[in-house]
Amino acid sequence: xxxxxxxxxxxxxxxxxxxxxxxxxxxxxxxxxxxxxxxxxxxxxxxxxxxxxxxxxxxxxxxxxxxxxxxxxxxxxxxxxxxxxxxxxxxxxxxxxxxxxxxxxxxxxxxxxxxxxxxxxxxxxxxxxxxxxxxxxxxxxxxxxxxxxxxxxxxxxxxxxxxxxxxxxxxxxxxxxxxxxxxxxxxxxxxxxxxxxxxxxxxxxxxxxxxxxxxxxxxxxxxxxxxxxxxxxxxxxxxxxxxxxxxxxxxxxxxxxxxxxxxxxxxxxxxxxxxxxxxx
Amino acid sequence: xxxxxxxxxxxxxxxxxxxxxxxxxxxxxxxxxxxxxxxxxxxxxxxxxxxxxxxxxxxxxxxxxxxxxxxxxxxxxxxxxxxxxxxxxxxxxxxxxxxxxxxxxxxxxxxxxxxxxxxxxxxxxxxxxxxxxxxxxxxxxxxxxxxxxxxxxxxxxxxxxxxxxxxxxxxxxxxxxxxxxxxxxxxxxxxxxxxxxxxxxxxxxxxxxxxxxxxxxxxxxxxxxxxxxxxxxxxxxxxxxxxxxxxxxxxxxxxxxxxxxxxxxxxxxxxxxxxxxxxxxxxxxxxxxxxxxxxxxxxxxxxxxxxxxxxxxxxxxxxxxxxxxxxxxxxxxxxxxxxxxxxxxxxxxxxxxxxxxxxxxxxxxxxxxxxxxxxxxxxxxxxxxxxxxxxxxxxxxxxxxxxxxxxxxxxxxxx
Amino acid sequence: xxxxxxxxxxxxxxxxxxxxxxxxxxxxxxxxxxxxxxxxxxxxxxxxxxxxxxxxxxxxxxxxxxxxxxxxxxxxxxxxxxxxxxxxxxxxxxxxxxxxxxxxxxxxxxxxxxxxxxxxxxxxxxxxxxxxxxxxxxxxxxxxxxxxxxxxxxxxxxxxxxxxxxxxxxxxxxxxxxxxxxxxxxxxxxxxxxxxxxxxxxxxxxxxxxxxxxxxxxxxxxxxxxxxxxxxxxxxxxxxxxxxxxxxxxxxxxxxxxxxxxxxxxxxxxxxxxxxxxxxxxxxxxxx
Numbered sequence: 001x002x003x004x005x006x007x008x009x010x011x012x013x014x015x016x017x018x019x020x021x022x023x024x025x026x027x028x029x030x031x032x033x034x035x036x037x038x039x040x041x042x043x044x045x046x047x048x049x050x051x052x053x054x055x056x057x058x059x060x061x062x063x064x065x066x067x068x069x070x071x072x073x074x075x076x077x078x079x080x081x082x083x084x085x086x087x088x089x090x091x092x093x094x095x096x097x098x099x100x101x102x103x104x105x106x107x108x109x110x111x112x113x114x115x116x117x118x119x120x121x122x123x124x125x126x127x128x129x130x131x132x133x134x135x136x137x138x139x140x141x142x143x144x145x146x147x148x149x150x151x152x153x154x155x156x157x158x159x160x161x162x163x164x165x166x167x168x169x170x171x172x173x174x175x176x177x178x179x180x181x182x183x184x185x186x187x188x189x190x191x192x193x194x195x196x197x198x199x200x201x202x203x204x205x206x207x208x209x210x211x212x213x214x215x216x217x218x219x220x221x222x223x224x225x226x227x228x229x230x231x232x233x234x235x236x237x238x239x240x241x242x243x244x245x246x247x248x249x250x251x252x253x254x255x256x257x258x259x260x261x262x263x264x265x266x267x268x269x270x271x272x273x274x275x276x277x278x279x280x
Numbered sequence: 281x282x283x284x285x286x287x288x289x290x291x292x293x294x295x296x297x298x299x300x301x302x303x304x305x306x307x308x309x310x311x312x313x314x315x316x317x318x319x320x321x322x323x324x325x326x327x328x329x330x331x332x333x334x335x336x337x338x339x340x341x342x343x344x345x346x347x348x349x350x351x352x353x354x355x356x357x358x359x360x361x362x363x364x365x366x367x368x369x370x371x372x373x374x375x376x377x378x379x380x381x382x383x384x385x386x387x388x389x390x391x392x393x394x395x396x397x398x399x400x401x402x403x404x405x406x407x408x409x410x411x412x413x414x415x416x417x418x419x420x421x422x423x424x425x426x427x428x429x430x431x432x433x434x435x436x437x438x439x440x441x442x443x444x445x446x447x448x449x450x451x452x453x454x455x456x457x458x459x460x461x462x463x464x465x466x467x468x469x470x471x472x473x474x475x476x477x478x479x480x481x482x483x484x485x486x487x488x489x490x491x492x493x494x495x496x497x498x499x500x501x502x503x504x505x506x507x508x509x510x511x512x513x514x515x516x517x518x519x520x521x522x523x524x525x526x527x528x529x530x531x532x533x534x535x536x537x538x539x540x541x542x543x544x545x546x547x548x549x550x551x552x553x554x555x556x557x558x559x560x561x562x563x564x565x566x567x568x569x570x571x572x573x574x575x576x577x578x579x580x581x582x583x584x585x586x587x588x589x590x591x592x593x594x595x596x597x598x599x600x601x602x603x604x605x606x607x608x609x610x611x612x613x614x615x616x617x618x619x620x621x622x623x624x625x626x627x628x629x630x631x632x633x634x635x636x637x638x639x640x641x642x643x644x645x646x647x648x649x650x651x652x653x654x655x656x657x658x659x660x661x662x663x664x665x666x667x668x669x670x671x672x673x674x675x676x677x678x679x680x681x682x683x684x685x686x687x688x689x690x691x692x693x694x695x
Numbered sequence: 696x697x698x699x700x701x702x703x704x705x706x707x708x709x710x711x712x713x714x715x716x717x718x719x720x721x722x723x724x725x726x727x728x729x730x731x732x733x734x735x736x737x738x739x740x741x742x743x744x745x746x747x748x749x750x751x752x753x754x755x756x757x758x759x760x761x762x763x764x765x766x767x768x769x770x771x772x773x774x775x776x777x778x779x780x781x782x783x784x785x786x787x788x789x790x791x792x793x794x795x796x797x798x799x800x801x802x803x804x805x806x807x808x809x810x811x812x813x814x815x816x817x818x819x820x821x822x823x824x825x826x827x828x829x830x831x832x833x834x835x836x837x838x839x840x841x842x843x844x845x846x847x848x849x850x851x852x853x854x855x856x857x858x859x860x861x862x863x864x865x866x867x868x869x870x871x872x873x874x875x876x877x878x879x880x881x882x883x884x885x886x887x888x889x890x891x892x893x894x895x896x897x898x899x900x901x902x903x904x905x906x907x908x909x910x911x912x913x914x915x916x917x918x919x920x921x922x923x924x925x926x927x928x929x930x931x932x933x934x935x936x937x938x939x940x941x942x943x944x945x946x947x948x949x950x951x952x953x954x955x956x957x958x959x960x961x962x963x964x965x966x967x968x969x970x971x972x973x974x975x976x977x978x979x980x981x982x983x
Contacts, residue, residue: 017789024797029823030812030857031800037812043555046537049821068321092709099705111706113974118717119910120966122918124943125959128356128734128952129720129727135360152716155709157914161907168903184701202869206862206911209802219353223364224310225343234805238346239317242530242553245811247318252808259803352947355734381735467842468928523819523839525931531818659949666932673844673931 038062038250045245064244065237065251073226074233075258080143081218081229082211085150089207090200093155097162097196098188102174112163119156126153127220134221141223149221150211158203165199166192208262230255308341309596312357313368314350319552323612330612331603338596358383363588365597368419371407371582372650373657375416378586385587388414390598396605400622403648407582417601419610420619421582422548423638424474424651425564432459432542440565444510447568451519454542461519463541465532469665472672473652474545477579479507482570486577486647493655495692499664499685508671508678510570515675525672547581548638551618564634566641575646581654582622663688721963728956734946738953745957755958758936761848762917762962765937768849769916773856774908777863782897784864785871795868799861806858810925813854817841844934847927851935855922859915863908870904871897910973917966938962 003011033050038061040054048055065071100112126149134145173195174187182190193200215231222228225236234255237248315324321344328340343364345353350368357363358378369375378384391397391414397405400418408416433439436457441447451461466472480489484503491497492504514520521527521535530553535541537558544550545567551559569576585604587597603609610621611630618635620642631639653661664685671681728745732738749755780798784791801809816823817840825837840850874897882896898905920939923929929936929944936944938958946955 013788016783020783020788020794024794027857028797028800030809030816031804033812033815033823034804034808043557046534046553046555046558048538049534050815050818051821051823051826068318092712095705096709099702103702105699105702108702109974109978111710113970114718115713116970116974117963117967118713118721120914120917120963120970121717121721122939122942122959122962124920124939125724125946125956126717126720128946129723130716131356131360133716133720135362138361140360141362148712149716152712155713156717159709160910164903164906184704188705198873202866205865213806219345219349220356223312223343223357223360223362224341225345226341231805231807234807235346235349236316236344238348238807239321241547241549242317242319244318249808249811252805255805256803263803355950359735381733383735467930469930523842525842526817526819526839528814531814534821659951662944662949666930669930670932 034249034253037246038253040246042244042246061244061246061250062254065247065254068247069233069237069251070225071230071233071251071254074228074230075255077143077227078212078229078231079258081146081150082208085147085154085211086204086207088147088151089154089158090204092151093158093162094193094196094200095188096155096159097166098192100159100163101166101169102188102192112160115156115159115163117156118153119160121156123153124216127216130217131220140221141227143227145221146217146229149217150214154207154211158207161203162196162199165196169195205263209259212259308339309366309593309600310341310343310364311366311600312343312345312350312354312364314345314347315368316344316346316350317549317552319617320613323616326616327604327609327612330608331600334603334608335599340600358588358590361590362592363590365591365593366585366587366600368583369416369586370650370654371404371416371418371584373655375407375584375586376410379410379415383589384415385589385591385594385597386413386415387417387587387598387601388412390414390417390601390605394602394605399605399624401624404582404622407650408584416584416586417605418582418584418622419604420584420613420617420621421580422619423642424478424545424547424579424581425566425638425641426543426545426568427536427550427562427564428543429536429539429558429561430563431561432539440563441568442565443568444570451514451517455518459539460521460535460541461543462514462521463532463535463544464520464524465527465529466524466669466672467526467528467531469669470651470653471529471532471545472668473661473665474579475511476507476668477649477652478545478567479510479570480504481577481579481649482567482574483507483510485574486649489577489649490655493649493652495657495660495689499689500682504682505678508675508682511671512675512678515672525669548618548635551634562634564637576644577647577649578642578645579651580642580648581651584622657692660688660692724956725960727953728960730953730956732952733950734952741953745954746961748954749957749961754933754936754941755938755961757933758938758941759965761935762919762937764848765852765855765919766913766916768852768856769859769912770909773860773863774912777860777908778867778901780860780864781867781871782893785868795864799865801858802861806921807925809854809858810922813850813857813922814841814926817850841927842931844931847931848935851922851926854926855915855919859912862911866904866908866911867901870901874900913966913969917962 036054037045037050039057039059041056041058041060044055096111096115100108130145130149131140134140134148137145139145139148169192173191177187177191212229213231214229215235218229218232219235222232225233234248234251237244237251311328313324315321324344325342328342332338332340354367354369357367369378375384391409396414396417404418408414408418428440432454436453438450438453439446441450454461464471477489480492483506484492488497488503492499492501521532521541524532529546533544533550533553536544537554551562554562566576566578585601587594587601591597605623607623607625607627610623610626613619614621614626614635615630618632620631620635620639628636649655653665656664667681667685667688670684671678727738729742730738730740731744784795788794819825819837819839819842822840824840828834828837838846840846878900879892879896882892887895918939919937920943923935923937923940924943927935929940939962942955942958942962945951945958
């Protein structure tokens with residue numbers, strides 16, 4: 001029996017759909033395991049193993065994580081640290097990206113190299129020098145130290161990213177503006193920035209997860225629990241000998257909720273911005 | 281997402297930050313600890329609450345950091361201009377390290393005023409006082425022993441083994457009934473180090489052990505070989521659970537919980553980790569005596585508190601230290617955690633049955649050690665524990681492993 | 696303002712910050728690599744001793760090789776799967792949004808939890824992987840994935856791949872949305888096969904995205920740290936150690952800041968070779 005093109009297409013789509021479904025289910029198994037762990041008691045895990053069905057379901061772990069892990073304070077701190085760092089790094093990097101993409105000058109390549117090099121530095125080794133710097137500047141054990149290092153350290157990647165994006169913006173646009181008497185800064189602000197918004201939004205999503213998930217800088221630059229971000233807060237739920245895995249996982253799940261919100265929100269801009277960009 | 285919104289968000293955040301900074305300006309006693317396990321965390325919080333209740337004008341800010349992270353962050357705190365006022369730390373070698381570097385404060389005046397020299401058992405003086413000055417406040421300690429499931433022992437008519445031969449007999453009976461003698465999870469290595477400690481303490485005694493830990497005796501010494509030979513016997517004869525290195529100690533505990541294994545060489549904190557039902561079934565015995573002529577020694581890791589040299593509020597800090605040394609400042613750790621505490625005036629009735637048994641065992645002990653990685657230089661401990669893991673994988677190779685450990689010791693001496 | 700000063704006007708503020716917070720500390724690290732330092736007392740200058748020690752250090756070589764294995768696997772698996780999924784999901788497929796969300800969900804879960812869950816997947820007794828293998832009759836393949844020195848590294852990378860693939864897919868998806876559908880439609884009418892469309896239309900148009908993906912992948916694999924530190928701490932006996940983790944252990948656990956710094960400098964130097972290669976490449980491209 002001959003199948004029509006339409007039927008063939010439907011069968012093919014059905015197969016793809018089924019394959020994707022299976023793949024996704026397997027892909028989500030670890031997440032499923034995490035959820036399973038968060039809704040059972042430690043005694044249940046100890047007696048029956050991690051990959052067994054819970055004897056009884058409890059949501060107590062979420063409350064314990066919230067109160068023991070001080071998640072409300074830590075989440076607030078995470079935002080106080082992440083958002084200014086994000087804005088700072090994007091603002092500074094777009095200046096760098098613009099200057100490197102737009103102008104040919106002596107030292108262009110060298111500076112580009114410096115920023116690209118910066119993004120490849122194994123940051124762990126900067127911990128002690130940066131700690132000493134922040135101690136010297138008197139911003140050790142405050143949000144400022146963390147905001148500064150995130151802002152500046154992430155400039156490496158952001159400058160690289162934005163420079164590569166801005167170099168694709170046609171020169172004619174700024175030529176036209178210049179004839180109209182626009183200053184160089186106005187060209188940056190009125191032409192390059194709006195046109196780069198999709199790239200900035202994409203970058204913001206990536207950077208958000210990077211900065212938000214940092215934990216070692218917080219460990220080194222902060223002394224007090226009341227200032228720590230949520231990743232460090234979760235880490236304190238890890239015991240020396242005994243860790244309440246179910247509480248730890250429940251805390252981690254709670255801590256992802258704001259990230260998911262930000263993600264969904266930025267992603268809208270992200271895709272819309274990109275399609276706008278391509279339609280020009 | 282235009283720039284107006286960006287600047288609005290920025291301004292709001294700056295305001296929030298300014299507000300939170302000004303709130304922080306008032307003076308506080310800052311206490312940083314590594315009591316991040318669920319039960320000690322709770323006890324520490326309650327302890328601080330009690331102190332605040334007794335001193336209503338003092339506001340204590342307790343910061344709890346995970347143990348591994350704490351060990352790294354502490355050096356940063358101590359070298360900053362803004363260290364905590366009090367921090368938790370390990371007795372002995374680890375404490376001496378900070379004393380040598382001049383990073384901690386002499387608290388002899390507290391010891392004198394509070395008469396801790398009399399209130400604490402003598403043994404604690406040697407791990408707290410350096411060059412006649414007290415720097416450390418020993419607070420609580422726990423014992424190590426072989427914990428076992430009473431129900432399993434009962435079922436097969438087993439008795440607590442007192443000697444090596446009896447231990448092997450118990451093991452054989454268990455194996456014959458399909459039960460692994462020992463649960464263990466060696467992923468993070470220190471559980472294996474405990475076995476090394478105990479075999480060495482039993483075979484060669486505490487004095488030899490102490491010198492070995494201090495790097496004064498070569499690891500290629502024939503007496504060390506004896507330790508490995510005994511240990512090798514146990515590994516090769518399936519006394520331990522299979523694939524032990526795949527589990528952390530807590531993951532390995534599952535074998536004890538579900539009855540696949542019967543014993544676990546572990547510290548007292550094992551009782552915090554098991555379910556209530558299993559805890560009730562747990563009992564312990566002293567690690568069997570291998571050589572009657574060797575004085576009995578035990579690992580007895582002691583935790584306590586120190587004051588950084590640059591502590592912003594030294595007077596408050598010392599007052600808090602005095603509180604930690606008092607019966608009231610230790611009661612919760614004894615009552616709720618079942619730890620042994622240093623103040624001799626602690627009434628015996630606060631301890632539960634097992635803790636009393638542990639205390640009795642310690643009272644009948646001749647010599648004490650801390651623990652492998654507490655007695656040894658941290659780097660040497662790190663490297664030689666890797667060798668112990670290599671031994672776990674190929675016990676027949678122990679001669680080479682001793683040589684490897686010796687090479688690490690040589691590096692340590694030359695540094 | 697003179698024309699040649701204009702770029703510097705834009706660069707001055709960012710460069711000032713960058714010099715103080717990144718360049719300065721980097722140079723300081725280079726100096727530290729020539730010293731012996733415990734992080735607390737004053738550093739002792741001792742010339743190139745650290746480097747001499749490093750080049751005789753078997754753990755250094757193990758870590759270096761592991762880093763390369765990590766890099767190769769990371770370049771191959773997540774990039775290919777990510778691209779494939781992106782192309783598949785950019786089409787109109789039922790529940791595409793849900794699939795996308797599911798596939799990048801690992802990247803928003805805290806690494807500490809990912810490490811924990813994956814350790815349980817790999818557990819020899821009662822672990823998900825071994826249970827599955829036993830169930831489908833491949834019992835002889837079961838083992839202690841993380842405790843076996845031959846498989847431990849790949850097991851750790853597996854967890855990292857799981858997390859990274861979502862990133863890659865997301866980046867490619869954004870790249871694909873930017874490609875105008877009319878271009879692809881036109882080629883379809885011209886009779887190009889699916890493979891030809893992919894090879895000659897989509898892939899070249901995705902080039903800028905691919906560059907970003909490769910750079911991110913490279914950074915992630917050379918900086919690999921989180922999963923090693925959580926799942927194995929470099930064990931069993933250094934079989935899963937990587938340079939970033941080795942450096943961290945030396946500097947922060949063993950108090951050898953100077954030695955740790957020298958590992959960092961070497962790691963940085965290796966990365967620098969890649970950068971220079973890459974820059975020469977784009978310079979050629981942009982001059983054309």
